Amino acid sequence: MLIRRHGDIRSSEITPADVYAQRRAFLKAAAAAGVGAALSGPAAALVAPAGQRDAIAGVVETPHGRGLELTDYEFVTQYNNFYEFGTDKADPAENAHTLRTRPWNVVVDGECEAPGEIGIEDILTGFTQEERIYRLRCVEAWAMVVPWIGFPLGDLLRRFKPTSRANYVRFETLLDPEQMPGQRRAILDWPYREGLRMDEAMHPLTILATGLYGEVLPNQNGAPLRLVVPWKYGFKSIKSIVRISFVHGVPETTWWRMAPDEYGFYANVNPSVDHPRWSQARHRVLGEGLFSRKHETPMFNGYADQVAHLYKDMDLRKFY
DSSP: OOOOOTTSSOGGGSOOHHHHHTSSOHHHHHHHHTOHHHHSSHHHHHSOOTTSSOBOOOOOBOSTTTTSOOOOHHHHHHSOOOGGGOSSTTHHHHHGGGOOOSSOEEEEEESBSSOEEEEHHHHHHOOOGGGTOOOEEEEEEESEEEEEEEEEHHHHHGGGOBOTTOOEEEEEEOOOTTTOGGGGSTTSSSSOEEEEEHHHHTSTTOEEEEEETTEEOOGGGTTTOEEEOTTBOGGGSOOSEEEEEEESSOOOOHHHHHOTTTOOSSOBOOTTSOBTTBOOSEEOOTTSOTTSOOEEOOGGGGTHHHHGGGGTTSOTTTOO
């Protein structure tokens, strides 16, 4: 994971998004991955190319994941799971233009001393220096390698003063079928819900992402505010968040409720625990091609040194 602090360097020192996007010819990569047909239709025309969204200046990189090759911008923005806009991976890029990301408010409630509602602009700019709020860049190395930009979730949570009864944090996505046409179908029990244990939520690698590739987050990637937990599988990283609740008991989450035999609450990347329908011991990164060599899946997605202590007394085959 690459993490960058906001405001520590000049914007001229940041590698431009179009440099990332042009490292490989997109059509060649799409054909190699076997998803060219999915990315060549109407969705492709609706996605703003790299360099055409509002830039986020002054992003500083951490050492995490620095040696990983980033996935092409077109794959990251046109090959997504976001059922609120359709179940096909090309649907979000085609349909998510209906989402209005300004104004945007997030309700924070539950087991805390200072519940309230906060707007996205206050989330981005309303922190004091003492609260250590910074934007960061991280690369998630499971299926895609993405340069997220965001800030630590824990720094936001502390503002609302969680009490000793707050053992978990629950998240909810926007519920609005007019803006999110996929919610007109009972594919899932809307709204989408996710949750973390309190120590997971407060870990500095758990971020609320507001951008990628140096620009503000595209709608199909979870704008304006999404969770990124890099040592867990992607379904934990809930998108377009409108509610964050401190709760005492384990929160019921969407995929855990829908298919508990396939999707556990923790969802830590663990190569020794197979999904009932496929092995998770090896994986490919999107864009490398269907016939490319698979990678050995590292425990905790490569972040064991940072997060393994959170689970030292747990049976990770049982609590998957």
